[in-house]
Amino acid sequence: MYRFNTAWLTNRQAKPLTYAGLLLVASGFLHLGVYFFYGGPWEGEVSWRKPILFGISAGLTSLSMGWVWANLPQRKHDFFLSCTAAFALLIEVGLIDLQQWRGVPSHFNRATILDSAIYNTMGLLILWVTGVIILLTIRSFTQTLSQPLPMVIATQYGLIYLTISCLLGIVININGDIRMQHGLPPAQYGDAGIPKFPHGVVIHALQWLPLFAWCAAQAHFSRTTQRRLTLLASRASGLLLIYASLVTLLGRARFDGPPELAMVLYVALATLLCLSGFVALGIMNHRLAQNRD
Numbered sequence: 001m002y003r004f005n006t007a008w009l010t011n012r013q014a015k016p017l018t019y020a021g022l023l024l025v026a027s028g029f030l031h032l033g034v035y036f037f038y039g040g041p042w043e044g045e046v047s048w049r050k051p052i053l054f055g056i057s058a059g060l061t062s063l064s065m066g067w068v069w070a071n072l073p074q075r076k077h078d079f080f081l082s083c084t085a086a087f088a089l090l091i092e093v094g095l096i097d098l099q100q101w102r103g104v105p106s107h108f109n110r111a112t113i114l115d116s117a118i119y120n121t122m123g124l125l126i127l128w129v130t131g132v133i134i135l136l137t138i139r140s141f142t143q144t145l146s147q148p149l150p151m152v153i154a155t156q157y158g159l160i161y162l163t164i165s166c167l168l169g170i171v172i173n174i175n176g177d178i179r180m181q182h183g184l185p186p187a188q189y190g191d192a193g194i195p196k197f198p199h200g201v202v203i204h205a206l207q208w209l210p211l212f213a214w215c216a217a218q219a220h221f222s223r224t225t226q227r228r229l230t231l232l233a234s235r236a237s238g239l240l241l242i243y244a245s246l247v248t249l250l251g252r253a254r255f256d257g258p259p260e261l262a263m264v265l266y267v268a269l270a271t272l273l274c275l276s277g278f279v280a281l282g283i284m285n286h287r288l289a290q291n292r293d
Helices: 015-038 049-070 078-102 113-142 149-181 196-201 205-218 223-249 259-292
Strands: none
Touching: 015 049, 015 078, 049 078, 049 113, 049 149, 049 205, 078 113, 113 149, 149 196, 149 205, 149 223, 196 223, 205 223, 205 259, 223 259
């Protein structure tokens, strides 16, 4: 069984990403307070939603990257890569926050030289972070992660999905720039496709899959059962990505897929729901057994 251990937070390789992650999450919640105080629209090109969601999302990603790094053998340039990735995430979210406080869009905004420079800088920063994530993903397969096999599987799948999500984010920016040049809405694909749907649908699999593996261990299932459950949850998450990608490529809204494609979504959600319920029951049964003893 995995024990709750925070020693990784002080790991030299993980420290920069850990501190950056905590700052980013705090920034997201701070802007949530600003949103409740000042009000305003939740959706739209200029809204407090962006500082809130980007802060929390980038913060969780940074913390997860630090955790992965702490479980890998140390290499010569790890601290440099960890520092630069943390710095890139802080600056990227900081620029999003800056644009919101200026009252202008942070994405697909080339209205002025300054706005265009900020948008380009954000793109370059994410390119660097994506490169670091790709490196971490490769190392998770080529080096030994200091975790039990079910957690290793969850981590590897989570990193793969995070890599795909980041690459899709780059494609979204390129597609958006091309559409702007033709006078079309940049944050759209086809008639009604929403590119950020596949970009975001599994971007946090690196959090929920390890959490699922940890919960399966708390249920005291056999290691074989834990591995199978984690594999099923990881593959069901992949179905979510497949559905979101195909429905967007068809130029349809998030939940406007044709029936045969909608079945992919239903199977994925049903599988994840059943697996979560099964693990929850396992934890309850184990605790009841402990109380009887």
